[in-house]
Amino acid sequence: MIDPIFSLPNNPYVEAMCLAYALPFLAKAELDANGNPIKLYISDTKERGLDFVWK
Secondary structure (H helix, E strand, O other): OOOHHHHOOOOHHHHHHHHOOOOOEEEEEEEOOOOOEEEEEEEEEOOOOOOOOOO
16 A cells, blocks of 8 residues: 555544445556566555446
């Protein structure tokens, strides 16, 4: 996680884990030579209620 709010208490990431709901976020993927994702750089949460949510 590179989002600065991750280190704050009661942040959206902690809330999502405690309440067991999906948390939409922005991320960039680091890919290996074959194009497979090896790391996600999560940088920002989004408002709940988006049309697309990864679960």
